[in-house]
Every structure is written in structure tokens, then in C-alpha cells.
Amino acid sequence: MSLALQVSGVRASFGDLEILKGVDIDVPFGEVHVLMGPNGSGKSTLCHVLMGKDEYDASGSALVGGTEVMGLPVDERARAGLFEAFQYPVEVPGVSLNDLLREMGEVRQDPGFDSRVESAAETLDMERFRERAVNGGLSGGEKKRSEMFQMAVAGPKVAILDEIDSGLDIDAVREVAHLVEELRSDDLGVLIITHYSRILRYMNPDKIHVMVEGEVVRTGGPEMASELEASGYVDIAGNEATVPKPAVTPFDI
Amino acid sequence: MKTLDAQASAAAGAADPGWLAARRQAALDYYDKLDMPSDREEVWRYVDLDFTFDDFALVEQPGEAHDIDTGIAAALPETAGWMRVVDGHATAVDAGDGRAVFGSLRALLADNSELFEPHVAQGTASDLNKFAAAHTAFAGDGAILVVPPGAAIEQPFFIDVQAATDGAVAFPLVTLVTGRSSQASVVIRYRSPDDVNALVVPNLELVVGANSQLKVTVVQNWGTNTTSISHLRAAVDRDASLHLGEAGLGAALSRLELQIDLEGNGSSANVVGAYFGDDTQTLDYRYTMHHQGLNTASDMFLKGAVQGESLSIFTGMIRIDEEAQKTNAFQTNRNLILSDGAAAQSVPNLEILANDVRCGHGSTMGPLDEEQRYYLMSRGLDEPRSNRLLVHGFFNEALERFPEPAIADVVTSWIDTKYRAAQEAGRV
Ligand SMILES: Nc1ncnc2c1ncn2[C@@H]1O[C@H](COP(=O)(O)OP(=O)(O)OP(=O)(O)O)[C@@H](O)[C@H]1O
Ligand SMILES: [Mg+2]
Numbered sequence: 001m002s003l004a005l006q007v008s009g010v011r012a013s014f015g016d017l018e019i020l021k022g023v024d025i026d027v028p029f030g031e032v033h034v035l036m037g038p039n040g041s042g043k044s045t046l047c048h049v050l051m052g053k054d055e056y057d058a059s060g061s062a063l064v065g066g067t068e069v070m071g072l073p074v075d076e077r078a079r080a081g082l083f084e085a086f087q088y089p090v091e092v093p094g095v096s097l098n099d100l101l102r103e104m105g106e107v108r109q110d111p112g113f114d115s116r117v118e119s120a121a122e123t124l125d126m127e128r129f130r131e132r133a134v135n136g137g138l139s140g141g142e143k144k145r146s147e148m149f150q151m152a153v154a155g156p157k158v159a160i161l162d163e164i165d166s167g168l169d170i171d172a173v174r175e176v177a178h179l180v181e182e183l184r185s186d187d188l189g190v191l192i193i194t195h196y197s198r199i200l201r202y203m204n205p206d207k208i209h210v211m212v213e214g215e216v217v218r219t220g221g222p223e224m225a226s227e228l229e230a231s232g233y234v235d236i237a238g239n240e241a242t243v244p245k246p247a248v249t250p251f252d253i
Numbered sequence: 254m255k256t257l258d259a260q261a262s263a264a265a266g267a268a269d270p271g272w273l274a275a276r277r278q279a280a281l282d283y284y285d286k287l288d289m290p291s292d293r294e295e296v297w298r299y300v301d302l303d304f305t306f307d308d309f310a311l312v313e314q315p316g317e318a319h320d321i322d323t324g325i326a327a328a329l330p331e332t333a334g335w336m337r338v339v340d341g342h343a344t345a346v347d348a349g350d351g352r353a354v355f356g357s358l359r360a361l362l363a364d365n366s367e368l369f370e371p372h373v374a375q376g377t378a379s380d381l382n383k384f385a386a387a388h389t390a391f392a393g394d395g396a397i398l399v400v401p402p403g404a405a406i407e408q409p410f411f412i413d414v415q416a417a418t419d420g421a422v423a424f425p426l427v428t429l430v431t432g433r434s435s436q437a438s439v440v441i442r443y444r445s446p447d448d449v450n451a452l453v454v455p456n457l458e459l460v461v462g463a464n465s466q467l468k469v470t471v472v473q474n475w476g477t478n479t480t481s482i483s484h485l486r487a488a489v490d491r492d493a494s495l496h497l498g499e500a501g502l503g504a505a506l507s508r509l510e511l512q513i514d515l516e517g518n519g520s521s522a523n524v525v526g527a528y529f530g531d532d533t534q535t536l537d538y539r540y541t542m543h544h545q546g547l548n549t550a551s552d553m554f555l556k557g558a559v560q561g562e563s564l565s566i567f568t569g570m571i572r573i574d575e576e577a578q579k580t581n582a583f584q585t586n587r588n589l590i591l592s593d594g595a596a597a598q599s600v601p602n603l604e605i606l607a608n609d610v611r612c613g614h615g616s617t618m619g620p621l622d623e624e625q626r627y628y629l630m631s632r633g634l635d636e637p638r639s640n641r642l643l644v645h646g647f648f649n650e651a652l653e654r655f656p657e658p659a660i661a662d663v664v665t666s667w668i669d670t671k672y673r674a675a676q677e678a679g680r681v
Contacts (some may be wrong), residue, residue: 069596073630073636074631075635092625092642093647094645094653099642105633154632
């Protein structure tokens, strides 16, 4: 299958700090992948570097549905089909979610846009947030829900969901997972960044990638989640022998 | 055209009752004695006055009024009354249904002398500065509204104040009085064509009676060659509230010196401002909130942006008297600097003599927020579009607090247009 996202040799630094040291990740269309890794390993930095945030010195290649996006301005990457759900969604005072949706619709010129807005608003119960300021005064969980809403209406080729499950209650985690599965299609590849295998119980990820210190050190099947849960990230880098056999069956954690 | 002298003052006051003639004479004396303000005085700091009164003259016949609505009239489909003041003369009046006294000050003065005496020409002290003195000495006409006790008038009164004659100086006077337990809303719009080089010195006098509620919306949209030096003075009585919104968009130089006296116990004032400078405009705000009564509350919330080579100034003073215990007083002034050549000054001040008060002030200044822009761009909005949305949002926070939402919507669209024009011309 062709690739929704093909990241190769992406490096990034902030000032003197080298954060990403050559990242390779492929996410085919129709698949849902997971990226895990310890705090500070560079997961969010990868998101921002792919999205084009200009505070990093970045190099390497990132193809979104076959289009090179490295070097493009942020908005062109978005319109090329990349969507990032922020780990920390930014409050935009005075700008309502409806204002933002209207602009998103205008730049996309996509006839399906309005109907996606209405149906996603209903599915995600977003109606009451639409006249409020973007992320303004929203609870942590509500912000994540708003990010999912925007992803659903943006209709991307690749969605990178950075800790979309952090701060969510149990029901909301299940909801988000179900939504991802619902959106799963041959036109979309999803990369979920998470610290918890909890969310993986409600979905069927195709692959798990593990990032340590700015590099993807392992890629495996869904069963790896439980392995990690048992062993942590210690020793995972290149030393498979020390990773104990899963003590519990996958998704039974 | 008349130069500003004793004869002109006498002509302006030809129909004055005795009490007003006395005030006018005293003001004329100050006018003769006082010098033009200089930027060496603290209250005029940052402002360079490059004209004198001799550059302008009073007109006996007002110039031709502008009838073309720019959106404000359309936003007020039903008014409780409306009038037009051109070059300082009331030229059209619809007094409404008689629930309030409303109309030309000059026309109503003779019949209502006693009713007006405590209010008219009392607002701004004549010795405050040369402009205040000139106003009382030379003002001949304007608008007056007296809302009787208990009347609750929902539709706004609309006062369209214009300058129409090149080289003219005008002193429009607007006096608004709410009787005990009454309610009223007034919209005042200032405008002039861009090619009219005029000096306008408006005075607004607000007398907010006990337990009454007064809403005032001022839309300053003078033409690019008009200078306006304006005073607003409000006295707020027991348990009364004043809700004031000012939008500052036009003029070469527009200055508003405001003083609100919360005289009565339990009185309150909610003051909102949105101002936006471009080119070489100067927008100058000097606000004083004076808490005198017990249990009074005030909130000043102003947002300003500057682009091109414009300059804005906000100085806000909260003064709390020793007797004014249990005061709540806040002021916020946020400034957006949208281009390198533009500048803003923000000077919050507190002078607190009471010990049982809650008081706060904040002031910020800076460019558009990069994290917010990045977030919007990550949703596919190009940079100019993201910036427009951010400017819109910045002002929206102030405009959504304006007294008349329909007017706030018009101002919002003007602000959006003004920023977009600067984007297209490369001034931001
Ligand atoms: N803008 C920045 N300024 C300074 N340091 C940065 C910046 N961005 C990232 N870093 C540093 O780079 C490293 C990786 O950060 P990043 O946020 O990508 O980690 P993460 O894997 O997302 O962690 P977490 O799981 O805690 O979210 C950290 O050490 C972080 O402090
Ligand atoms: Mg992170």
C-alpha cells in the first residue's frame, strides 16, 4: 500500500541541543500506528518539525501522501494533508471555534467540509463549544476533544495525535479510540503518540514505534505495548534479550 | 468665520441664561490666560501639538452634513431619538416620543433653564487646560438628553456629530442626564471627510442619577485631517451604573481626557475601549477613575493596536479616596504593536488612600503571539489570514463588552478592514 507518511532521516536541534537524530517512520494509508517513548525523547518535537514550526533547525525528508513537506510553510503542510493534534492546544482569545472553522473551510475549498463540521460536531458533542474561544477556558479533556473535532473536519491524509489521550477520563479515551477506528480509511494514516496502552485496548493499531533519545529504536506489532508496560523503556534500545516475555496477554493490562 | 475672541464668545452665548453667561465669562478669562499645553506637562507627555487656535475659526453656518451611512445608522434601525450636530450646530433633530427631553441644547435652553442649570457646562473645569476653557467660552450648541426619573428607555438615542468645514473649529457639547432609577442608552458617532482639516473640541458631560443605568457608546471615526481634543466627565450617584464603550479609529490626533467620579455609595463604572491607529495617527487616552463613595466598583478594559507609524497613549489612574472603603477597581490595557514604526505607551497608575479595597491593574505590549499564529497555520490558514484572525480576536475581547452589540459589530468590521488595508499596502 502507498504511504500516507514517510519520514526519513529527520534531524532537528534547538540551539545547541540536538533533539532528533535521524528519525525514520513509515505509516501506510489505512493504518494506525503508535509512537511511544520516554518523556523528553523527542516525540512532540517530531510533530512540530513535521508541521514546520520554525524554532527548530531541521533536516531530512517527510512525504505526506507522496508530497515533500519539509521546507514548506506550516499552512501549506496542513493543506497538503498533514494534521497535528497538539499535546498542548493553544488558547486563542477572542477567536471562536466557529471563526476558525469558517477560515479552515475557506482555505480548503472542499465541498464536503461543511457536512463534516456538522456531523463531527454531533458525534463529538462539540455544539456548545463552537461559539466559545478556541481552547479558551476548556478543560484538558475538552481541549483534546476539540483537537479531534478539528482533525475530523480537516479531512487530512495524515493525522498525528500527540498525547490525545492524556488527561481524558476512561469514557473519553474509549470515545477517542473509537473515533480513530471510525475514521480509519484508505485515505488516511494515523500516528498516535501516547504513554498509555490503555487507549490501545479500544483500537487495533498496526504498528508500534518506540523512540528513545531522538531515534526510533524499535518497531513492532501491537503486542509490544504490553511488553513495554511490563519492562519500561530501560534497555529497550537495541537490547531485546533483556526485555522479558510479556507477563500478561496484550490489551489485558 | 470668526476668530476666537470675546466677541465670538458673546455671539456663542447670545441666548445664555444668566448662570451660563457667568460660566462662559469665567472660562473666557481662563482661555485668555492659559497657554497651549506642552508635552513637558505630564498629562500631555508624548503629544506634540503642532497647531494653535489661531489656525482655525468658528463658523456661523454649518457646512453640508454627510448623509451617507457607514453602517452605524443601519445598526440602529430603531432609535428613541436622533440628532445631528455639524460644525458645532445642531442641524437636525428627531426628539423621539417625549419620554425624555432630547434635542438641541440651544433650542431647549430657554424653556428648561432651571432643569439644565445644575448640569450644563459643569462637567469639565474651565481651568483644566486651554481646550476645556475654550470649550466653555465658545460652545454654542450641542445635544442634551434628560431622562426623567423612573423612565426605562430601551432603544438608544443616536447623536451624529460631524465636522464639515475646512479650517473650522467646533465645540460640540453633549450633556446626558439620567434621573433617579431611569435607564437609557446613547450612541455618539464622530465623523468628518478626510479632506476636512478641522479642530473639534467635544465635551461630554454625564450625570448619572441615583440608581439609574446609563450606557454610552462613542464611535470616533474622524477623517484623517481632523484633530479632536475631547473631554468626558461623569458623575455617578448612589447605586447608579455607567457602562461606557469607546472605539477610536479615526483622526490625525484624537485625545480623550476622561474622568469618572464614583460619588455615590454603591455606584459603578464599566469602561471599555478599542482603538486602532494607522499611518501617522496619534490616539491619546487619559483616564481617571475616582472612587469617592463606599462600596464602589470600576473596571477599565482597553485594547489598542498600532500599525504604520502611529502612536497610542493610554494613561489610566485609579484614585481611591480615604472614605471609599470596599472599593473594587481594576484596569487592563493591552497593546498590539503591528509594525516596527508604530509605538504605544501604557501607563497604569494607582493612588489608594483607603485600606479595605480590591484593586488590580495590568498592562501588556507586544506583537501578535507566535504560538497562536503557529496553531492557526497548522489548521491550514496562511499567515496573513492567521494574523487577521488574531487581530480580530484581540479586539473582539473588548468589543464583546461594548454596551450596544450591534454597534460593536460595525466597529469590528471596520477594524478588520483597516488591518486588511494595511496588510495589502505592506504597512504591517
Ligand atoms: N522549544 C524548545 N526549547 C527548548 N528545549 C526544547 C524545545 N523543544 C523541545 N525541547 C527539548 O527537547 C527534548 C524533547 O522534547 P519533546 O517535547 O519532543 O519530548 P516528548 O517526547 O514529547 O516528551 P513528553 O513525553 O514529555 O511529551 C526535551 O528535552 C525538551 O526539553
Ligand atoms: Mg510530548
